[in-house]
Amino acid sequence: MRPAVRFTLAWAAATFTTLFYSEFLFWNEGPVAALAAGDGAAIALYLAFYALGALALAAALSRAGGIGVAGWPAWILAGAIYGWVIEAAVVPASYEDPPGSFFWTALGWHVPVDILWGVWISPVLLARARLLVAALACAGTGIVWGGWTTWIWVDTVPTLAGFTRHTLLAAPFGILGLWGMARLGDAFALPSRWLRGVILVLIAVLFALTGSAMPFWALALAALMAVTWIAIPPRAYEGRTDPVHLSPARYALPFLVPAFAVATYAACLSTGWSLPLGTTVKALTVVAVAAWLAALLRGFTYR
Numbered sequence: 001m002r003p004a005v006r007f008t009l010a011w012a013a014a015t016f017t018t019l020f021y022s023e024f025l026f027w028n029e030g031p032v033a034a035l036a037a038g039d040g041a042a043i044a045l046y047l048a049f050y051a052l053g054a055l056a057l058a059a060a061l062s063r064a065g066g067i068g069v070a071g072w073p074a075w076i077l078a079g080a081i082y083g084w085v086i087e088a089a090v091v092p093a094s095y096e097d098p099p100g101s102f103f104w105t106a107l108g109w110h111v112p113v114d115i116l117w118g119v120w121i122s123p124v125l126l127a128r129a130r131l132l133v134a135a136l137a138c139a140g141t142g143i144v145w146g147g148w149t150t151w152i153w154v155d156t157v158p159t160l161a162g163f164t165r166h167t168l169l170a171a172p173f174g175i176l177g178l179w180g181m182a183r184l185g186d187a188f189a190l191p192s193r194w195l196r197g198v199i200l201v202l203i204a205v206l207f208a209l210t211g212s213a214m215p216f217w218a219l220a221l222a223a224l225m226a227v228t229w230i231a232i233p234p235r236a237y238e239g240r241t242d243p244v245h246l247s248p249a250r251y252a253l254p255f256l257v258p259a260f261a262v263a264t265y266a267a268c269l270s271t272g273w274s275l276p277l278g279t280t281v282k283a284l285t286v287v288a289v290a291a292w293l294a295a296l297l298r299g300f301t302y303r
Helices: 003-025 029-037 040-063 072-090 110-128 131-154 160-187 193-210 215-231 248-271 277-301
Strands: none
Touching: 003 029, 003 040, 003 072, 003 110, 003 131, 003 160, 029 040, 029 160, 040 072, 040 193, 072 110, 072 193, 072 215, 072 277, 110 131, 110 160, 110 248, 110 277, 131 160, 131 248, 131 277, 160 248, 193 215, 215 277
């Protein structure tokens, strides 16, 4: 398989993965409604948004030597770049209540959930861990999905049938993304500095347009992004490995995700348990910011 084809497939897998975790598992009302209505144009637009975010992630990870050799600081820093691209360059969510909105959801959700778990850890577990561990990882994703969805109960409570239908529509994005990243994750790289530069210029233009109404905060966030990019430990790109071959059992494991999501949501409905949203958001944000600061320190002191 040609390198360009492998990269394109890996890029598509990363796009599907991040869209799934950012919008469908998170239960963002607009994308969920578009999915339920079968609005192909809207879904295509969301895919384009996350394709841009995935390119930014690939560029940042490639600065660290590629997805196969990047250490935890590079993953956290690259995840922060991705999160700010999605929440500040694509949409102006980071400017809703700055500076606090700089960190939720860009760091608090996107870094640990989309990137560390969705793009990095769960594909590695599916491809290389023992079958039981990989199965537990998929089941755990489903449990989190079902439990997290209760955060919307303050406004509306989806029926079990409605949530089940949502999982059936949304799960293919996550499953295809997980298969793709497990098999071709090492091809998700942009070793060319020229290509990385083009992507950064494109992001800068979008960033300027989106933040033009709040120039002070846009400049402040741009400074955070620049420091984060510089802190990524630069390493020579080490090339791509061959695709990972998954057994039929490993191809089947991701279907545990929607199954456990529905079971968990049914348990929440029957017991009345719902996520303590405020506490959970604060905890995710504090941990993510602390991890980002630790990655910055590590990036600047260990080179």
